[in-house]
Amino acid sequence: MNSKSIRLSLGSLAAALLAVQLAHADPTPLEVRAVLHRDFHSRGQANLSRVDQDDVQWLCTVSHNKPSAKRAKEMEAEQLATIRYPADGKFMGNWKKGEKLASTGKGMTWKDKPGGTHGGGCYNCHQLAPSQPSYGTIGPSLAHFAKLRGTGHDAQKYVYGKLYNAKAYNLCSEMPRFGTSGSLTEQDIKDLVAYLLDPTSPVNK
Amino acid sequence: MLTIRGATVLGAAVLALATASAFGENVRQEIKKYQRMTAENSPVELWVLQGEDLWRQKRGPNHVSLERCDLGMGPGVTKGAYAHLPRYFKDTDRVQDLESRLVTCMTTLQGFSEKEATKRVFGNADKPSDMEYLAAYVASRSRGVRMQVSTKNPKEKASYELGRALFHYRAGSWDFSCASCHGTPGKRIRMQALPVLSSKAGARGTYTTWPGYRVSNSQLKTMQWRINDCFRQQRFPEPNYGSDATVALTMYMAVNANGAIYRGPGTKR
Numbered sequence: 342m343n344s345k346s347i348r349l350s351l352g353s354l355a356a357a358l359l360a361v362q363l364a365h366a367d368p369t370p371l372e373v374r375a376v377l378h379r380d381f382h383s384r385g386q387a388n389l390s391r392v393d394q395d396d397v398q399w400l401c402t403v404s405h406n407k408p409s410a411k412r413a414k415e416m417e418a419e420q421l422a423t424i425r426y427p428a429d430g431k432f433m434g435n436w437k438k439g440e441k442l443a444s445t446g447k448g449m450t451w452k453d454k455p456g457g458t459h460g461g462g463c464y465n466c467h468q469l470a471p472s473q474p475s476y477g478t479i480g481p482s483l484a485h486f487a488k489l490r491g492t493g494h495d496a497q498k499y500v501y502g503k504l505y506n507a508k509a510y511n512l513c514s515e516m517p518r519f520g521t522s523g524s525l526t527e528q529d530i531k532d533l534v535a536y537l538l539d540p541t542s543p544v545n546k
Numbered sequence: 547m548l549t550i551r552g553a554t555v556l557g558a559a560v561l562a563l564a565t566a567s568a569f570g571e572n573v574r575q576e577i578k579k580y581q582r583m584t585a586e587n588s589p590v591e592l593w594v595l596q597g598e599d600l601w602r603q604k605r606g607p608n609h610v611s612l613e614r615c616d617l618g619m620g621p622g623v624t625k626g627a628y629a630h631l632p633r634y635f636k637d638t639d640r641v642q643d644l645e646s647r648l649v650t651c652m653t654t655l656q657g658f659s660e661k662e663a664t665k666r667v668f669g670n671a672d673k674p675s676d677m678e679y680l681a682a683y684v685a686s687r688s689r690g691v692r693m694q695v696s697t698k699n700p701k702e703k704a705s706y707e708l709g710r711a712l713f714h715y716r717a718g719s720w721d722f723s724c725a726s727c728h729g730t731p732g733k734r735i736r737m738q739a740l741p742v743l744s745s746k747a748g749a750r751g752t753y754t755t756w757p758g759y760r761v762s763n764s765q766l767k768t769m770q771w772r773i774n775d776c777f778r779q780q781r782f783p784e785p786n787y788g789s790d791a792t793v794a795l796t797m798y799m800a801v802n803a804n805g806a807i808y809r810g811p812g813t814k815r
Contacts, residue, residue, distance in 0.1 A: 368711040380789035387783045398716040449719045449781045477735045517720035
């Protein structure tokens with residue numbers, strides 16, 4: 342056996358090892374999707390197509406929520422373009438209605454009726470009104486939010502946009518895209534903006 | 547029933563106390579105390595006894611009991627079986643968790659159709675399901691046994707890897723994966739602490755107490771139910787009962803819990 346054939350056989354050994362490794366690699370998102378299509382079923386409004394990932398969900402899955410800064414910036418710009426701001430130019434609704442929306446996490450599950458009681462489930466993940474002791478900690482505290490962010494036009498527009506599509510500001514954020522996904526209406530989002538920014542809202546007391 | 551009602555009253559008292567007192571560490575201590583007290587008065591044993599009775603009853607078109615059911619330790623062996631599940635079964639050529647394996651035994655031994663065996667797997671407070679009784683009984687037979695779930699068989703390894711991928715797969719209306727809630731330490735939803743199921747510590751503490759009796763709704767819930775209701779809250783479509791995807795997620799959590807002593811069925815808030 343000359344040195345060339347040894348190199349060749351070493352090369353094929355390496356190729357064989359690589360093939361074995363690939364066979365044991367973690368399932369790709371497309372393979373997971375195929376499993377979900379086989380092992381899940383539509384129920385109520387939760388259609389089976391919900392397991393299909395869009396670009397954001399795919400990239401955040403494969404990058405373990407750490408995409409490259411360049412790609413994240415490009416896609417955040419795409420997400421920002423999905424935001425439809427109110428035609429009347431007003432961002433602030435009624436904080437009392439906002440409080441109800443912040444307190445319920447109902448909506449979009451297979452048990453919920455489309456168009457029925459729904460909310461943003463804000464308290465599941467955030468502290469809001471300091472007087473409400475039952476709050477989650479998946480997201481940051483938003484207590485006294487107006488003090489931190491101000492209450493002007495820019496602050497209102499930012500909060501509206503963040504609620505509409507959180508992925509426009511932080512691509513792999515765990516916060517849902519309430520406007521883009523059709524979970525909250527324009528009026529709902531306005532009411533939540535008021536809950537966060539109105540100086541008379543309990544969030545700012 | 548007295549015990550259940552007592553626990554509910556106690557729960558309300560502790561919650562009232564929690565709302566009145568300073569938050570943070572104080573509340574965590576109170577919740578821990580509440581959990582200890584409820585566990586001491588847990589009606590889990592009622593499910594275990596009813597489950598044992600069902601296990602021995604001659605049922606189905608074939609009029610036989612489940613006493614020859616092979617849960618992986620040999621026909622009829624229940625001792626320690628749950629601490630070794632999910633596992634690969636040669637006769638079905640798939641990895642199965644306790645519940646999908648019980649369905650296999652109900653169909654092959656007792657002669658039920660799969661449809662009959664899975665018709666009512668999730669019960670309610672008025673009427674628990676046969677599956678809940680059986681799962682409580684079989685799981686109780688692993689109390690004190692060390693979790694030792696194998697990934698030696700290639701199908702077991704593939705199931706674990708699929709489970710890990712499913713755990714991190716983001717999709718649905720709200721872009722959630724399992725890891726959205728169960729991937730970072732120290733998080734909670736409202737007042738409910740969230741175990742990190744991708745970590746050894748989190749999986750060990752949680753997996754070893756399921757199935758679990760829920761004081762808040764007086765029901766004993768199985769792991770298949772737990773996964774089903776997580777996917778509902780994830781805004782996903784519904785998983786098929788006992789499907790490979792649900793078994794893979796169970797496999798992922800069970801293997802992460804390996805080495806811990808099984809101490810269920812547990813008692814939950």
